[in-house]
Amino acid sequence: MTRPRFLLALDQGTSSSRSIVFDRQGRIVAVAQREFRQIFPQPGWVEHDPREIWASQLGTAQEALNEAGIGAADVAAIGITNQRETTLVWSRRTGEPLCNAIVWQDRRTEPACAGLRERGFEALVRDRTGLIIDPYFSGTKLKWILDTVPGARAAAGSGELAFGTVDSWLAWQLTGGTVHATDVSNASRTMLFNIHRNQWDEDLLAMLEIPRELLPAVHPSSHVYGHTRAELFGAPIAIGGIAGDQQSALFGQACFASGLAKNTYGTGCFMLVHTGKHCQTSRNGLIATSAAQVTDTPEFALEGSVFIGGAVVQWLRDGLHAIKGSAAVQDLAESVPDSGGVMFVPAFTGLGAPYWKPDARGAILGLSRGTTVAHIARAALESIAFQSAALLHAMSRDLANSGGVTELRVDGGACVNNLLMQFQADLLGIPVVRPKVIETTALGAAYLAGLSCGVYTGLDQLAAHWQVEHVFHPTMSRSRANELMQRWEHAVAQTTL
Numbered sequence: 001m002t003r004p005r006f007l008l009a010l011d012q013g014t015s016s017s018r019s020i021v022f023d024r025q026g027r028i029v030a031v032a033q034r035e036f037r038q039i040f041p042q043p044g045w046v047e048h049d050p051r052e053i054w055a056s057q058l059g060t061a062q063e064a065l066n067e068a069g070i071g072a073a074d075v076a077a078i079g080i081t082n083q084r085e086t087t088l089v090w091s092r093r094t095g096e097p098l099c100n101a102i103v104w105q106d107r108r109t110e111p112a113c114a115g116l117r118e119r120g121f122e123a124l125v126r127d128r129t130g131l132i133i134d135p136y137f138s139g140t141k142l143k144w145i146l147d148t149v150p151g152a153r154a155a156a157g158s159g160e161l162a163f164g165t166v167d168s169w170l171a172w173q174l175t176g177g178t179v180h181a182t183d184v185s186n187a188s189r190t191m192l193f194n195i196h197r198n199q200w201d202e203d204l205l206a207m208l209e210i211p212r213e214l215l216p217a218v219h220p221s222s223h224v225y226g227h228t229r230a231e232l233f234g235a236p237i238a239i240g241g242i243a244g245d246q247q248s249a250l251f252g253q254a255c256f257a258s259g260l261a262k263n264t265y266g267t268g269c270f271m272l273v274h275t276g277k278h279c280q281t282s283r284n285g286l287i288a289t290s291a292a293q294v295t296d297t298p299e300f301a302l303e304g305s306v307f308i309g310g311a312v313v314q315w316l317r318d319g320l321h322a323i324k325g326s327a328a329v330q331d332l333a334e335s336v337p338d339s340g341g342v343m344f345v346p347a348f349t350g351l352g353a354p355y356w357k358p359d360a361r362g363a364i365l366g367l368s369r370g371t372t373v374a375h376i377a378r379a380a381l382e383s384i385a386f387q388s389a390a391l392l393h394a395m396s397r398d399l400a401n402s403g404g405v406t407e408l409r410v411d412g413g414a415c416v417n418n419l420l421m422q423f424q425a426d427l428l429g430i431p432v433v434r435p436k437v438i439e440t441t442a443l444g445a446a447y448l449a450g451l452s453c454g455v456y457t458g459l460d461q462l463a464a465h466w467q468v469e470h471v472f473h474p475t476m477s478r479s480r481a482n483e484l485m486q487r488w489e490h491a492v493a494q495t496t497l
Helices: 050-068 110-118 122-129 138-148 152-157 166-174 202-208 245-252 311-318 326-334 373-398 418-428 440-452 459-463 478-493
Strands: 006-012 016-023 028-035 075-082 088-091 161-164 181-183 217-219 222-227 238-244 261-265 269-276 287-290 300-306 343-345 363-365 408-411 432-435 468-472
Touching (some): 075 245, 088 152, 110 122, 138 152, 138 202, 152 161, 166 181, 166 222, 181 222, 245 261, 245 269, 245 300, 261 373, 269 373, 300 373, 373 478, 418 468
Parallel strands (some): 006 075, 181 217
């Protein structure tokens, strides 16, 4: 009998769902992608329709298999990777969502977070979860749903409801409701999970009044969670891996050892450095989190998150109508030699690490009569690099005793922009390395699934697959880079009134 030759990664992102078929060498065989609605009921609120998430993800999975010309029997396993922190609650009986999903970008629970800080819970949250108290994470979103949706709290207490991040929602749908589970990397983003013990924390549940009956089972990231319903793909397929998108990208970049770092340029930007079995406490505005794990032994990463990365280009397209398509931004930005003194801080939903300013709002500074839309476009692109540089500088200060970060591996849609990557290397003063396969979020999920199902023998085999496409070396003087960073920090200071 021929062994299945392919792995299917379900990559459920903030603005689109994608499915990618990989072969055993980690090469892309087929891709399908569908965008879905972004719902903005009020300023600072961001929602998704869970039904659209599921329909778009299933549709792309079926499309990718058709494009590859393969069936379920050819697929060794499915790996799921997902936008993290986005919060869903649904009926265990019907599988119907209780309300729209509250997206990770949503800021509606800042008053609740302020209340927790005032009550002195910051140390407990940081010690148990590695996180800070912020609306970014799932816990206060879940509490908001239970407190706001009529009948939700009573139904939750009687075991009628299920909570999950997007991975849990997809696993439930794929298996017909037989699997209610998540992995350690997604659980670590809820503000409810003890990352040192790899289990839900009773004190944190009590803090947010969350009934344990709501919660999914937690497993290692590489684990056989269950099998899909036969009718979805013609035969059952094992679900062999789950990881939050950023931990999955760290895994797909072969950052398995302490000190290896990556930055993903997507809707937001997310920089992680692996810290091995050591949970590094940040003193510079970063957070500790669980890395994707192939065993029950906890492994950790230090992380910084930028809320608006590539989304600033979407704003140029949809809000300002400065470009017709996202791909046009590089040509427009390159039509001028620099930003003309313009600084663009895209704090549309507040500022994440290392600033943590939930009340910040976007600002464009340094305008003059000579400013053109090209200067604004260049400043928008540069804002992605400035925010990421602030993360790496914070990371380097936290890791000063262990040598810091000596190169940055990059992935995500915006990393194909050479202007952005060169400016990033210039600001950082270290090489920026782009691999041949930049779909490392999906690749990480495929690798995790392949490990649990015997396609791969270990991490050394996966590390051998990673190949460099281009290295961007810094060319800017350190004094000029420092001057630009000081101007950036001055601009950030103007974003809160």
